[in-house]
Amino acid sequence: MAKTSTKYVCQSCGYEAVKWHGRCPGCGEWNTMEETLVEAPRGRGHLRDLVPGAPESRAQRMSQIPPASEQRFSTGMSECDRVLGGGVVAGSLVLIGGDPGIGKSTLLLQIAHHLAVAGRRVLYVSGEESAGQLRLRAERLETMHENVYVLAETDLEAALRAADELRPDLLIVDSIQTVYRPGMTSAPGSVSQVKECTGLLLRVAKSFNLATFIVGHVTKEGNLAGPRMLEHMVDAVLYFEGERHHAYRVLRAVKNRFGSTNELAIFEMRQEGLREVTNPSEMFLSERSERTPGSAVVAALEGSRPLLLEVQALVTPSSFAAPRRMATGADPNRTHLIIAVLEKRLGIRLQTSDAYVNLAGGVRVDEPAIDLGVAMALVSSSKDVPLPSGDVFVGEVGLTGEVRSVTRLEQRVREADKLGFSRCIVPAHSLRGWRQKGNIQVVGVHTLWDAMHLALQG
The missing domain is CATH 2.20.28 (Rubrerythrin, domain 2)
Structure with a gap:
């Protein structure tokens, strides 16, 4: 014993x-x-003892390694491919996290269906739902297909033996907290089990060149449950975000060895499953109220995608000695910085007022290019004067009140022109060598004072 x-x-x-x-x-x-x-360790043996078909590893000279091109295949969802960097890489291990009920299993089931339609074989290992429950979900989502195999199993070694017999193109494990290795005495979901199971899946993915998706639970703080090193073991970490009681979901990459971490995908949750949102700017601005003080439109950039978002600000007299400052979707520290600049450089008295800033639609943006829009929304709310409904603001605000240049301005302006906006207020330094394109008027400003005078001149 x-x-x-x-x-x-x-x-x-x-x-x-x-x-x-x-x-x-x-x-x-x-x-x-x-x-x-x-x-006490008993030696869990070589991978070939667990999976007889595993290839044997041998050391070789780096110069003798044959060059291999990156093998990718599409998930059938262009938005998901964008976040992954162009598609699923064979042999990659991808971790998807999110709140309970947010739609992680729905997303993976739809991806499995698209791959099955394309002629690829998928093995879905479910540790949380029975095979009958998965069939009911697939019938509701209309994702039934002969190339999707379901295994309701929590023993990871048994699941890998089934994968060795089936040889699928994609392996889905839902979730990593429910599977376990029988040789370990700790309970499923414990730190040691999660580390060991993830390590085994990583070895199998690399040995068989098998693309693997694993689902991870999140804690009440919003972080992935389990040890922090779990995120270092996998090739990509994707977060599925959004409010359960709202229709829109955001898939964001926080780590990706095969692509950019600045990309995001937007989906709409419907009765028949997730639907891709191909024009998120139009969706975020669909409920915007025109001629309302405190509302400004900014052109943000998430990866290679420009997004037009509505910044809402509310400035109201405070009944407390220390006024409240709150920012939702925007960086709170940069919001406090902008408020201080407005007080010092423009003489707008905000020290006795509460200030609230919100990015409508539930999206979160950290880039400083939205500073000018946040500042103009605060000025508009403070003076109770609406901004022109056809204006879009782009620019970073410095501590001296200057408006600093931003990157990829042409893409932002093109997106604003496509949605019918008439004027875009941008940093003057970004207009060097600028050639007017489209029907939108592009106006450069040097300082916050110039931007305020231009926006509120009417």
């Missing part, structure tokens, strides 16, 4: 200790150390 002992493992970062700590020495979190039963 194997000898067993106990140790304490942090459920946040995976730090191990022989005694309990109230505060984890590794990550500093409180009350995350849990007692875990440890079995």
Whole structure:
């Protein structure tokens, strides 16, 4: 009988200790150390012992490695391909996280259906739902296909043996917190099980050149459950975001070894499943109220995609000694900086007023190119004067009140022209060598004062 002992493992970062700590020495979190039963190592053997078809690894000279082109295949959803960097890379391990009920399983089931229609074989390993439940979901989403195989199993080694027999093009594990390795005494979902199962899936993906998607739960803070090193083990980490009670969902890459991490995909949740939103700017501006003080349109850039978003600001007298400052969707620190610049450079008194800033639609943008729009929305709300409904604002605001240049201005202006806006107020330094295109008027400004005078001159 194997000898067993106990140790304490942090459920946040995976730090191990022989005694309990109230505060984890590794990550500093409180009350995350849990007692875990440890079995003496018995040697889990080579991958070929678990999966007989696994190729044998041998060291070779780097110069003797044959050059291999990146093998990608489409998911059948252009928005998802954009986030992945052009499609799924064979042999990659992708982690998808999100809140419960946000639509992770729905997204993966639709991807499996598109691949099956294209003639590829998919194995869906479900540890949370039975095979009958998955069939009911597939019938509702109209994603039934003969090339999609379902295995309701939590034993990861049994699932990999089934994958070795089937040899699919895509393996989906839903979710990593429910599967386990029988040789370990810890419970499914524990730090050691999650690390071990992810490591095994990584070895299988690289050995068989098998594209693998795994679903991860998130904590109440919004981070992926399990050790932080889980994100370092996989090739790509995608977050599926959005409010459960709203129709729109955002798929965002926070790590991607095969593409950019600045891309995002937008979907609309319907009864028949997720529908791609091909024109998100029009969607974000569809409910905008014209001639309303505190509303401005900005041209942001997410990866290679320009987005027109509505910035809403509300400035109201405060009844407290310390006024409130709140920003939703925008960077709160940059919002505080803009408020300070408006007070110092434009003489707008905001120290006795509450200031709220919101990006409509639930999207989150961190780039400084929306600073000018945020500033103009705050000025408009403070003076209770609406901005012209045909104006779009682009520019970064400096501490001296100057409007600084931004990148890829032509794409932003083209998007505003496409949606029918009449004027775009941009940094003057970005107009060097500018050639007028389209029907939109492009006006350059040097300072916040110039922008305010131009926007409120009517």
